[in-house]
Amino acid sequence: MRRVRYYQYGGPEVLTVEDVDPPAPQAGQVLLRVEAVGVNFVDTRFRRGPGSGSIFERPLPGRPTGDVVGTITRVGPGGDARLIGRRVAALAEDAYADYAVAEAQWLAPVPENLGAGDASMLAMSAPVALRVLRSAPLRPGDTVLIHAAAGGVGHLAVQLAKLLGAGTVIGTARSARRLDFVRSVGADVAIDYSEPDWPDRVRAAAPGGVDVVLDAVGGPVLQASLDLLAPFGRAVVYGAATGKLEHVPVVSLFALRSVTGFNLTAWRRANPDEARREMDELTDLFAAGRLRATVHAGLPLTEAATAHQLIESRSHTGRVLLLPGGLGPGAA
Known part of the structure; x- marks a missing residue:
């Protein structure tokens, strides 16, 4: 599979596409075949390194996070096999990839007809x-x-x-x-x-x-x-x-x-029950069309650097997506 990481701090050009084996989910985790990744501003600061400010210090190699939308293909040891095949959203590390691991506890089920843009908002934004x-x-x-x-x-x-x-x-x-x-x-x-x-x-x-x-x-x-x-x-x-x-x-x-x-x-740590209820509440709002995400751009996974450039230039409105599977009808 393809994965994007960076091995030195710097501009968007340090983002590197590499071929690796899919990761294996551990206990309490699931493996997602990634449909879309919502790119977040904070990762542009992590990529630039400690010079962006002390709160943005992260060790190398850099593993960009993201709001992943995808289908569960595997569950970790002891996990619920009935989850396999479900379309969900999750916040994940090493998110710029064809497959990503996510914590099962905070998966957001995606309604059947919800596009990738709206779905990418369910887990974090x-x-x-x-x-x-x-x-x-x-x-x-x-x-x-x-x-x-x-x-x-x-x-x-x-x-x-x-x-x-x-x-x-x-x-x-x-x-x-x-x-x-x-x-x-x-x-x-x-x-x-x-x-x-x-x-x-x-x-x-x-x-x-x-x-x-x-x-x-x-x-x-x-x-x-x-x-x-x-x-x-x-x-x-x-x-x-x-x-x-x-x-x-x-x-x-x-x-x-x-x-x-x-x-x-x-x-989520302080009040997990209320946090879960709010995720369900937001899913209902998106499903009813009362809350909508605007997608500024949907880019191939190999153009992660372009996604970072868009966000750093503050020229985007709403969400920037990476689409490992290519552009499709669910992107909007």
């Missing part, structure tokens, strides 16, 4: 988008500021905020085309956060402050966002794309504001 909103918590009528709203998690968070009853949703992104996209998925206001006056534009849209901020950018964006919170406003931080982990100034919280951190693995 959609659960993150929903849980960060509920961690705030989002209340009906709240004004919500969602950074990086044109990305994979962000464009789902915009839709989910509306479904959960948000009053006004403000999405940030870069470039006019991406701002148009953010509005198209439901944002009431779209603002370019690369412009120095973006906080003033948020204040103009929400003179009383915002109730909820969702941030995976970090750095100065997070610092400015704290000042935009209304009394009793809540910020949820679930990433730091800039690689800068800022100290949250306590004085900024004295104005009746709060900051919460979120990590999907920690959430």
Whole structure:
């Protein structure tokens, strides 16, 4: 089978396609024949190495993670053989491959008619988008500021905020085309956060402050966002794309504001039953057409470097997929 890894840190060109034997699932695991892989921004930072920031340090060789959609072909020792043949989604390491191993506990069954783009959101991106909103918590009528709203998690968070009853949703992104996209998925206001006056534009849209901020950018964006919170406003931080982990100034919280951190693995460990229920809830929303993923591009596995270039250039809207089996009707 084909697999993509990297053996030195650097740009997208370090991604190497190699021929290897399929991996063997261990106890508690399954082997998937991969249909599609959702490429995530964080792996572009892991690939660049420690220079991207201390939180992106991973040893070589690099094993890109991804949101895998595929069919179970084997189960590990002691596993349930009845799973074989089922189409599922899972977050996996060594995901850029024709076959990938995934943990059986967190498989997301894929409804029969769901395309690969929507299916690729079920294991990680959609659960993150929903849980960060509920961690705030989002209340009906709240004004919500969602950074990086044109990305994979962000464009789902915009839709989910509306479904959960948000009053006004403000999405940030870069470039006019991406701002148009953010509005198209439901944002009431779209603002370019690369412009120095973006906080003033948020204040103009929400003179009383915002109730909820969702941030995976970090750095100065997070610092400015704290000042935009209304009394009793809540910020949820679930990433730091800039690689800068800022100290949250306590004085900024004295104005009746709060900051919460979120990590999907920690959430599943702390409350696995609720995490599973939310995965099922999201599957139902996708199956009913109430939540939709936008696929920017579907690329062959051998073009993993191109996928990383798209994501790093921030020219994509929604999801970028790798398609080991080639382009097909399920890609959209």
